[in-house]
Amino acid sequence: xxxxxxxxxxxxxxxxxxxxMSILMVNDSVDFNTMKDLLELxxxxxxxxxxxxxxxxxxxxxxxxxxxxxxxxxLITELGRKSFRDHLNALExxxx
Amino acid sequence: xxxxxxxxxxxxxxxxxxxxxxxxxxxSGIMAGVTAITGAAIAYFYILEQPRAVAVPLLILDASLxxxxxxxxGILFSVRKARKRNLKLVNSLTRKIIYSLVIPLVTGxxxxxxxxxxxxxxLVAAITLIFYGLGLVNVSKYTLDEIHxxxxxxxxxxxCAAIFLYHGILFxxxxxxxxHIVYGFIMYRKYD
Numbered sequence: 263x264x265x266x267x268x269x270x271x272x273x274x275x276x277x278x279x280x281x282x283m284s285i286l287m288v289n290d291s292v293d294f295n296t297m298k299d300l301l302e303l304x305x306x307x308x309x310x311x312x313x314x315x316x317x318x319x320x321x322x323x324x325x326x327x328x329x330x331x332x333x334x335x336x337l338i339t340e341l342g343r344k345s346f347r348d349h350l351n352a353l354e355x356x357x358x
Numbered sequence: 359x360x361x362x363x364x365x366x367x368x369x370x371x372x373x374x375x376x377x378x379x380x381x382x383x384x385x386s387g388i389m390a391g392v393t394a395i396t397g398a399a400i401a402y403f404y405i406l407e408q409p410r411a412v413a414v415p416l417l418i419l420d421a422s423l424x425x426x427x428x429x430x431x432g433i434l435f436s437v438r439k440a441r442k443r444n445l446k447l448v449n450s451l452t453r454k455i456i457y458s459l460v461i462p463l464v465t466g467x468x469x470x471x472x473x474x475x476x477x478x479x480x481l482v483a484a485i486t487l488i489f490y491g492l493g494l495v496n497v498s499k500y501t502l503d504e505i506h507x508x509x510x511x512x513x514x515x516x517x518c519a520a521i522f523l524y525h526g527i528l529f530x531x532x533x534x535x536x537x538h539i540v541y542g543f544i545m546y547r548k549y550d
Contacts, residue, residue: 284372
């Protein structure tokens, strides 16, 4: 049992980070505002979780300008995809 | 244990909510079907009795009105459903959906107009069914699974309409009328 729990990724303990990763698993890239609406979060709250996931190199951002407005888009990295998949498997094994 | 189950539920919900348009209402389908049957009845009992020169512009008008009214009901019920479930109707997903639906539909529309202008009106029922079906299959990856099967059904009916050329309006009425009502009802029972 302990072994299985060890496979759970601490980074995904928070429901918000879980949400960010889930969204990026099934979309090529998602911009900040869409992400905010989907997760029903405030700017600051989302930004801090994004920063944490970026720090782990699970997601990456690209900043573009649409006219003068900056538009930040996020996408999942290979490492992020693999880590999330492992976490999902661990979750499934736990409830089996 | 509880937390793990809740986590999995949240993952599934976020994946669906971010990649699928779930505000589509079964009522839209039912109303589109009723509108199509009305449009087809007007065409069959009134317009097709007229001389060809009058009938063709009237048919185009009839078809356009049917389309506009159906889309209108579609938008109306989607707005209502989105509001009820607190979802946003217009987002990057909606743009993807419109894009993948518009290409086959506009192609089919142009093709139909070309056929009409060449006086080959018999094939129009088949062409509209086939291109509409292709559009639905194309868009179904972004929305409810039923749309995929509705699309396949429309394609098959379109091919039948081309084979049995002089019963085109019958297949058109089944495809745009009956199928919309049946699928709309199934979707309404399942999701609304």
